[in-house]
Amino acid sequence: MRVLPHVILAVSVCGASVFSPSVQAVDAVSMEYVGSTLWSGVNDVAGQGNYLYAACQYGLQIIDISNTAQPTLVSQLYLPPGGFIGIAVQGGLSYLAANAAGVAIIDVSDPANPHLLSWCDTPGSASAVAVNGSYLYVTDAWAGLHVVDVADPEHPVIKGSYDTPGDARDIALFGEYVLVADGYDGGLQVINVALPELPYPAGGYDTDGIARGVTVEGNLAYVADADGGVVILDLTDPTGPVRLSTFPASTFLRNAGDVAVYESVVYYVGGYLKVVDASDPDNPQAPDTLEGLGYFTRVSVFGDQLIALEPTRGVSILDLRNPLAPLLLGQYRMAGAVTQIAAIGNTLAVGDDPNGMHLLDATNPSRPEEIGFVPALMQCLGVAGHGNYAYFVDADSGTHIIDISDASHPSEVGRFWSTGRDLEITSNSGFLSVSGYPDGNSFYSLVDPANPSKIGSYNASYAGRAACDGRRGYIAAHFYGFQIANLVDSQAAFLEWKLPTTGWIADVVLDSQWLYLAHEASGLFIVDISDPSNPEVIGGYGLGGLPGSKHALGIARADNLAFLALDADGVWAIDVADPSKPQLVAAYNTLGNASRVAVSGDYVYVADEYGVVVVRVNHPTDVLDESPDGLPNGLQLAQNYPNPFNPRTNIEFSLARKSHVLLAIYNILGEEVAELINGDLTAGTHRVGWDGRDARGNAVASGVYLYRLSVEGKTMAKKMLLLK
Structure with missing residues (x-):
């Protein structure tokens, strides 16, 4: 079911730290689906x-x-x-x-x-x-x-x-x-x-x-x-x-x-x-097993062709004119498990397990198109990028350095092994972090991105995703908590600080003096590292719900927002303008299992297992009618726009003071179709989108609908027209 922006109360417990965010007002920030690509997960076909x-x-x-x-x-x-x-x-x-x-x-x-x-x-x-x-x-x-x-x-x-x-x-x-x-x-x-x-x-x-x-x-x-x-x-x-x-x-x-x-x-x-x-159904011949064609889950006959499906590879078409010896005519290739993603300028690098790394042109950010592909020798485990180079980890064959200055013709310019078997890779601000088993994390300078220079390495017991600033490595050490390794002496790196946690630190982002951690079971942690010798956890946002019901697997940062990839619960946008009081401002429930997330401008790209989902972040709009102190004069409900619409429209309203708000959609019979907001909002102008779906996520029919705003005993309503 799609998650519309709504009020959420979440409690997170991790070690000795407890974050209990208060109920936050729904702001005008919202996220909406605008596109998807690299689909996988084909389950049936008809011709x-x-x-x-x-x-x-x-x-x-x-x-x-x-x-x-x-x-x-x-x-x-x-x-x-x-x-x-x-x-x-x-x-x-x-x-x-x-x-x-x-x-x-x-x-x-x-x-x-x-x-x-x-x-x-x-x-x-x-x-x-x-x-x-x-x-x-x-x-x-x-x-x-x-x-x-x-x-x-x-x-x-x-x-x-x-x-x-x-x-x-x-x-x-x-x-x-x-x-x-x-x-x-x-x-x-x-x-x-x-x-x-x-x-x-x-x-x-x-x-x-x-x-x-x-x-x-x-x-x-x-x-x-x-x-x-x-x-x-x-x-x-x-x-x-x-x-x-x-x-x-x-x-x-x-x-x-x-x-x-x-x-x-x-x-x-x-x-x-x-x-x-x-041909003799009473005595069929022994079966002949065709191992070289693929590992299929569904088959069907269409004319004189056999259509065979591999959910993580696509559709194979076989010629049946010689029924006992079907021949492959062609294949419609699909992605495998899309689990990794990185934004490199206008190019997206997408990790496809088991196939390799796809390169997408995101010049049109809502409709990225595949223009290049680098096959994996065995299994693509991670992707990252810097400048004109992409890096991807291939199981048992190390980290590959790919020149993507012409992404339609990517070329490998080098390869290196860190320590042990390379497992994951991240990059930030000119540094590359590679985790390997069993020997930990290695950190590299990208001054020359075609030839990464090793800064040092540290074994954090369980190597995970990491970030680096040249002097320290910041390591999400999975079940061993979060660790900061001092790399000043490249030959003798040592543990400088450790945050013990219950559960699993899945991802980390470094942004100036702040570290943003995705804790698999508990959500977001924010660590102040302005004094690197004495880091301080100053804020966080819990996932809420029953323990284990949500899983934070990836994190990205842009402007004042942190984006969490939440497995089966899609992606959340959390306002971190005040790191001590982060608040959830928008959410979008993708249809797969979100594992990693990348951000470029107002667009969020989600590695969602069954493809890449593109979500646009819509930011607050200006106040409609203000009093001298900057607040709206009284309760106001604007006409939706666009109107007529298909399938999405926006509804704006203004409050003179903090109030409890109920905003819902009704059909012409007076039956409630969807509840958009039910919670406390601050004074000011707010905007919420409606995508023409009911409370179950089903698209509604064309026709006239009413949107009704109820605030402290006052009710306002307007009509809108959905045309398909």
Whole structure:
């Protein structure tokens, strides 16, 4: 669910230090999504015409495969709350299964400009979809099967449901029947849907393992049965499926997750692709395992092509004209796990585990485009940059120095090993810090960035991310707390100060006399190092919630703000203008797992596992109508702008004094759609954005909405128009 700016009370405990920030007023600072790139996490595909439609963690991607040797991205639609795992396409509509969020219905009549039409909220966790005519069929995990009338795609209606005995996972259509792969307890379920309002069980087959996938060819059903292998069933009588054969479980057949069939040849995955000649379904041939193509999780047939998915590498297209010997035609490559990021001027260096380092042109900061790539020999563990050079750590092959003066043609100009196996890397103000196992942190001067000069090293027991000012190394030593190493004598560095902590210091930023620490469990710590021999922890901001419910993994600084990457909770902006009293001013919940963050101007770039998310920071606006003492005259509510809008608008209001404020959005029926603010605000002008979504994060329909401001018994309201 997206996090709108709101009042938060947080308490953090770390060692002997306790930070209990008071409830802070929501300022006009806000963060909004403006773009994303380097998507990974493809979970399912469907084909139509010259296009593949991919269900990804972030939303929908449309890929042009008219030239199968070079598939190209046509468009993508970033769609909260994310987590899309199933897809079907018919005509100009695409249907995406989104777990607990239900099913998104998207207009794809113009592949270059897909847009959301509606959501169908299902009671369970939507995992797979199939469509035929005006009916959509949804497997909904513990809630079974739903039949949805989509004759009016902007207003889908669940017409009927059947609660299967197991955990409905996959779906296939067979005449007036729907076949459901029903997990551990249900095997294969055959559901009669001739009457959409009254679907009922017509038959089934109890497989030996966990039924995860199902497909149909002719009168035969093929069930991917996890540890049970693949089961072939005769559906001549759908009410009594008959097992013909099973590819038994074995070392290389375990974890069968999905299955596809083309001209009686079976393809199934859960690792390497297996090919089985099942022209005699009673006696299929031994499977042939194709290890060189990839490690796949899903397969499907589209025309005479096999589409195979690797969530962290992308889509492979195979030629099936010789079904027993599929040949690779082309690949649509995607990023792997995006875990590292650094801003180097107008270039972003992005660490992609396991593939390498991507270089993005961020001249247009909201739409960074990939222009270069440096492959990893084994595994990209960290990235950093300075001037015209990028540095990235490749597991077991050291730190690589890359000239990016022409980022479209990066070239390696050197490589070095620090101590032990290089693990992480950071840079700041002309210094480079590299952590290695088992020998600690090494620090380098970047006076000559093509040839870093070693200043010294220190073993902090557990090497982590670090910063350096030339005389000292500031080390986030993970579970060993935070440590400051004196590097004046490069041959005899020593521990000068240590902050013991309970838990894990994940990241550190050095900014003049201040150190900003990201504590994994407790949040932000601010350390005054104006007297390096006697540092002092002077402020902090806790994560709040239940212990262990949030995780601070990365930190960046810009202007008066510190940005925390908070794993599954996205990114927070914390005002640190007064380091002794930091306050949360904005938050944005990305759709992945935020691990690192970089800042350039008003733009925040988040390494979010499933891609790079770009968030813009919107700063306070000027006061609208001031009295002589600089405060607004009375309560004021301005007309939203822009108006009409699509999909985002801004609402400004002014308070003459500190007050409790409730600002909410309502539809024309008077039903509350979203609550934007409910808390105490200071006197002055405030601005908050609304992105056209309800409290659950679902996009609302076009129409007239009201925004109502309630302050100390006074209420003001105005209309606004959302046009899509």
